[in-house]
Each structure stands twice: as C-alpha cells, then as structure tokens.
Amino acid sequence: MxxxxxIDAVRTPRGIGKPGKGALAHLHPQHLGATVxxxxxxxxxxxxxxxxxxxxxTSSQKGHQGGxxxxxxxxxxxxxxxxxxxTLDRFCGGGITSVALAAASVMxxxxxxxxxxxxxxxxYTASLAVQESEAGIAPMRMGAGNATLDALHPQxxxxxxxxxxxxxxxxxRDVLDALxxxxxxxxxxxxxxxxxxRSIVPVMNEDGSLALDHDELPRSDTTLETMASLKPAFxxxxxxDLGAGETYxxxxxxxxxxxxxxxxxxxxxxxxxxxxxxxVLICSGEHAKRHSLTPRARIVAYANMGGDPTLxxxxxxxxxxxxxxxxxxxxxxxxxxxxxxxxxxVAEKFMRDLDLDRxxxxxxxxxxxxxxxxxxxxxxxxxxxxxELERSGGRFGLVTMxxxxxxxxxxxxxxx
Numbered sequence: 001m002x003x004x005x006x007i008d009a010v011r012t013p014r015g016i017g018k019p020g021k022g023a024l025a026h027l028h029p030q031h032l033g034a035t036v037x038x039x040x041x042x043x044x045x046x047x048x049x050x051x052x053x054x055x056x057x058t059s060s061q062k063g064h065q066g067g068x069x070x071x072x073x074x075x076x077x078x079x080x081x082x083x084x085x086x087t088l089d090r091f092c093g094g095g096i097t098s099v100a101l102a103a104a105s106v107m108x109x110x111x112x113x114x115x116x117x118x119x120x121x122x123x124y125t126a127s128l129a130v131q132e133s134e135a136g137i138a139p140m141r142m143g144a145g146n147a148t149l150d151a152l153h154p155q156x157x158x159x160x161x162x163x164x165x166x167x168x169x170x171x172x173r174d175v176l177d178a179l180x181x182x183x184x185x186x187x188x189x190x191x192x193x194x195x196x197x198r199s200i201v202p203v204m205n206e207d208g209s210l211a212l213d214h215d216e217l218p219r220s221d222t223t224l225e226t227m228a229s230l231k232p233a234f235x236x237x238x239x240x241d242l243g244a245g246e247t248y249x250x251x252x253x254x255x256x257x258x259x260x261x262x263x264x265x266x267x268x269x270x271x272x273x274x275x276x277x278x279x280v281l282i283c284s285g286e287h288a289k290r291h292s293l294t295p296r297a298r299i300v301a302y303a304n305m306g307g308d309p310t311l312x313x314x315x316x317x318x319x320x321x322x323x324x325x326x327x328x329x330x331x332x333x334x335x336x337x338x339x340x341x342x343x344x345x346v347a348e349k350f351m352r353d354l355d356l357d358r359x360x361x362x363x364x365x366x367x368x369x370x371x372x373x374x375x376x377x378x379x380x381x382x383x384x385x386x387x388e389l390e391r392s393g394g395r396f397g398l399v400t401m402x403x404x405x406x407x408x409x410x411x412x413x414x415x416x
Contacts (some may be wrong), residue, residue, distance in 0.1 A: 002284045004103035005295035006413070009383030010039045010201050011278035014371040016216045017122030023212040024203060024275040025123035029058070029065050032203065032277035033073030033119045039201040040115060040281045041077070044293060048074075052111035054085035055102045057094030057118030057375040060125040061087065069119060092342060093403035094118055095278065095378025096411050100302040102282045107299075112287040117279030118375040125374075126273070153309045154251035158404065159234035159265055161312045162343035164252050167261035169349055173269075176344035177227040180269035180368045183341060187365025188220025195364050195391060199383045217272045217371045232263030233270065255310045269344040274371030278379035297386045300396070300412040301327035307406040313346050315408030316400045317353045323398060323410035331356060334412075335394025338381040340401030341366035350400075363388050377401065382411065389415035 012032055015024030024032065033056070041048055056070025070085030090097045099116035106114065156164075166176065190196060191214070202213035238249040252259065281293075288295055303322035307315035316339055324330060331354050339350045339361060351361055364384060367377065378401060385397035400410035 001107055002109050002286070004106040004282055004299040005285060005288055005416070006297040006299065006386065007281040007283060007288065007293045007295055008040055008044055009199060009278070009280045009379070009386055010036050010043070011199050011376070011380045011383055012036060012203050012276045013200055013212045014215045014217055014274040014276045014373060015212050017126065017273040017275045017371070017373070019123050019127050022123050022275055023216060024121070027203070027211065029119050029121045029124065030069060030073045030076050032121065032275065033069050034076035035201060035203050036117060036277045036279040037073055037077040037079065037115065040279050041079070044281060049080040049082050050291060051079070051083045051113050051115060053105065054083060054115045055098045056085060056087040057090070057098040057379070058087055059089050059091050059094060059120060059374040060128065061089060063128055064124055065121065073119070089375070090407065090409065091404035092340065092372070092374050093378060093401055093407055093409040094375045095380065096382070096399060096401065096409040097378070099280050099282065099379055099382055100409060100411055103299045103302070106282060106284050113283040115279050115281055117277065117379045119277035120373040120375040121275045122273045122373060123275050154254055155309045155312060155405070156251040157234065157237050157248040158312055159270065159343070160238045160248045160252065162265045162345050163234055163238070163263050164256070164259060164261045165311055165313060165349065166264050166345045167259060169345065171345055171348055173264040175348060176264055176269045177224055179344045179348050180227060181222055181224055183362065183365045183368040184218060184220055184222040186363065187218045187369035190364035191215065191218060195387065198387055215370055217274055218365065218369045222268065227268045230266040230268045233266045235263040238263070252310060265343050265345070269368060271340070271342050271367035272369070272371035274373050276371070276373035276376050276380065278376045278383060280379055280382055295416050296390070297416055298414045300414050302409065302411040304409050305407065307408070309406035312404060312406050313342065313402040314349070315406055316346065316350050316402050316410070319408035319410040320354065320398060320400050323412050327412045329396060329412065334396050334398045335360060335392065336363060336385050336388045336397035337361040338385050338397065338399040340372060340377055340381065341368040342372060342402050344368065346402055378409065382413065385413055386415065389413070
C-alpha cells in the first residue's frame with residue numbers, strides 16, 4: 001500500500017471573527033482559501049495540473065461559504081482547470097478529515113497528489129446566524145422534527161455540555177481558568193519566538209495591500225485575575241426556551257437527572273471566534289520523487305470516533321486511543337499532542353484521562369488563545385504539530401478534536 005506524505009502545510013493568520021473588527025472580516029471566504037492554495041503552489045513550485053483533487057472542509061456551507069469552496073477557491077487561486085475539488089462538513093473536525101481523506105486517496109493508490117484543507121469565516125457566519133434568526137429560521141438541533149431521535153439522544157448546546165462535563169469531572173472554574181492562562185502564555189511565547197512563522201502566509205487585500213500577517217487574538221498578558229472578572233457565558237443559553245418549555249439544560253437533565261452543574265466556562269476559557277484558512281499538500285513517495293518534492297512528515301494512521309451526543313465533547317479520548325492502536329504506538333511514543341481547546345474542560349479531561357505529560361500538549365498554546373475557525377482548525381493543527389516536531393526534534397505527533405454530534409477524528413503524524 002502506498003504511503004501518504006505531507007510535503008507542506010500553510011495557514012492564514014487567525015483574524016478576529018467579528019464583523020467590522022477583524023482584519024479579515026471584509027474579505028470573501030474564497031479569498032482566504034485561494035490564499036493558502038496559492039501559497040502551497042508558489043512555495044513548492046507546483047505544476048497545479050499534477051494535483052488530482054482538493055478535499056476541503058467548511059462547516060457552515062451557506063451563502064458566501066456555500067458552492068463547493070474547495071473547487072472555487074482553486075479557480076480563484078489560478079489553479080489549472082483540471083484540478084477538481086470537493087467540500088465536506090464534519091463540524092469542528094472537518095479540517096482533520098479533509099487531510100485524512102486526501103491521504104486515504106493516496107494510500108489507496110487511486111490518486112497521487114492532493115490538497116486537504118479548510119476555511120471558516122466566523123465573522124460572516126455570525127452575521128448569517130443573525131439574519132436567519134430575524135427571518136425566523138430555527139438553528140439546527142439534533143432530533144428537530146424527530147421526537148424519537150431527540151428522546152434517545154437529546155443534543156444540548158456545546159457550551160452547556162462543557163459546563164455539565166466539568167461538573168461530572170469535578171473541575172472547578174479555577175482549574176479551567178488556569179489552563180486558559182497557560183494557553184495564552186504559551187501562545188505568547190510561540191509568537192515571540194517566531195514558532196508559527198513557517199506556516200503563516202500573509203493575507204492581502206484585493207488591491208494588493210496587506211490585510212493581516214499575524215494572529216490577532218492572543219493576549220499574552222492574561223492573568224487569573226483578569227479571568228476572574230469574566231462572567232459565565234452559558235447560563236442564559238442553558239435556560240433558553242426551545243419550545244414546549246424545554247431548555248438546553250433540560251436536554252442534559254433528561255439523560256442525567258441527578259447531575260447538578262454551575263456555569264464555569266466564559267469567553268476567556270473557551271475557544272476564540274476567528275476567521276482563517278489552512279491547506280496541506282499530500283502525495284505519494286513516488287510522486288514526491290518524480291516532482292522533486294521533499295516530504296516533511298508521514299501520515300501514520302487516522303481514526304474517527306463517535307460518542308455520547310448529549311454531552312457532545314468527550315470523543316477525543318477514544319479517538320486518540322483508536323488512532324494509537326492503529327499506529328501501533330502508545331501515549332509514551334507521542335512527542336507532540338494537539339487537542340483543540342474548544343473549551344478548557346475538553347483539553348483538561350483529555351490530559352487527565354490519558355495521563356499525559358502536560359509539557360507535550362498544546363505546546364504553543366491552543367484555540368483559547370489563538371482561536372478556532374471551525375472547518376479550518378484541524379488542518380491548522382496538523383501544520384502546527386509538524387512545525388513543532390521539526391523545532392523540537394520529536395518524532396510522532398497526534399492531533400484530535402471534538403466535533404458536534406459527539407464525534408472526534410484523530411490523526412497520527414511522523415516527522416521525517
């Protein structure tokens with residue numbers, strides 16, 4: 001079976017995902033996608049006609065983000081018209097899945113060179129959600145219109161799930177805030193030392209001027225005192241009436257009637273809202289030799305896992321274990337762990353359940369400090385893991401993240 005190698009990985013800076021405030025918010029999502037695709041071409045001297053396909057991830061495929069961004073961003077980037085593209089949605093996990101599926105195509109022997117990646121403009125999707133609300137369009141809910149499904153697997157709001165899991169695990173706000181402060185400290189150090197420099201490519205405006213060349217969100221001066229001043233974010237959402245007198249909190253209580261929880265997550269210990277895109281170039285060993293491309297990493301194994309959709313956020317641990325088993329590795333073999341900090345409880349539980357050395361987990365900070373552009377984050381983290389393996393001299397990295405519906409993809413990488 002052919003092996004799949006990663007030649008290069010690039011990403012845009014993460015821009016603050018608020019209309020009128022973020023440096024990328026005025027741009028079209030395809031522009032961000034085209035930026036990273038063009039960077040892969042230019043950095044590696046690619047003849048784009050040799051690319052078999054693009055597998056892309058975008059979670060909210062509506063409006064400007066609809067219409068198969070994988071294909072349309074390639075055309076915007078000036079790729080050869082022979083390059084096809086497809087766009088998928090695995091909610092937050094799509095950026096890992098796009099790379100895994102591109103690798104699977106190479107490993108099957110059916111294709112030789114692909115790009116996996118993703119894009120999410122959360123500044124745009126936030127305004128889209130407001131427009132839909134004003135138009136009376138209800139948000140997606142598991143079981144909507146299917147009483148039997150909702151009774152079996154009621155899905156609550158992810159922030160409410162995070163608070164409920166924290167109560168189940170006995171994690172107080174002090175523990176979660178400490179993790180968040182450490183994420184900011186590590187991200188600040190990484191920025192100061194230029195650890196993201198190899199992966200970040202600047203985003204230019206349509207007129208050729210610079211839009212953004214650095215991550216906008218991190219606040220390295222964050223302290224436990226500043227965290228303590230922030231109000232919990234999900235108490236109101238927990239009590240939100242969804243119709244017939246049921247709330248998001250009720251959905252969890254229906255499954256776990258004895259559970260009592262307090263709101264402990266807030267804007268400072270939850271993932272930041274940002275815009276961004278990322279792309280990863282993947283090919284077979286034979287293709288790399290034929291086109292003088294030097295692999296940076298090998299894709300060792302990948303796995304997908306579903307978990308309890310009511311709690312939603314707990315699948316990364318079993319997904320990581322499944323990927324490790326397929327790779328023939330143990331937790332002790334992994335030098336770099338990237339677990340997406342959707343909420344502080346996700347990373348904290350992950351480290352506790354797997355009994356990990358915390359110095360190897362999210363070494364350069366995580367989404368609490370840097371932000372989480374839903375469909376792009378997984379591809380970004382793969383690039384971050386490879387960069388860190390090269391910087392530190394480590395051999396194996398594992399990337400995973402929770403996704404809506406109670407899912408988690410995971411992927412294991414080997415530095416070459």
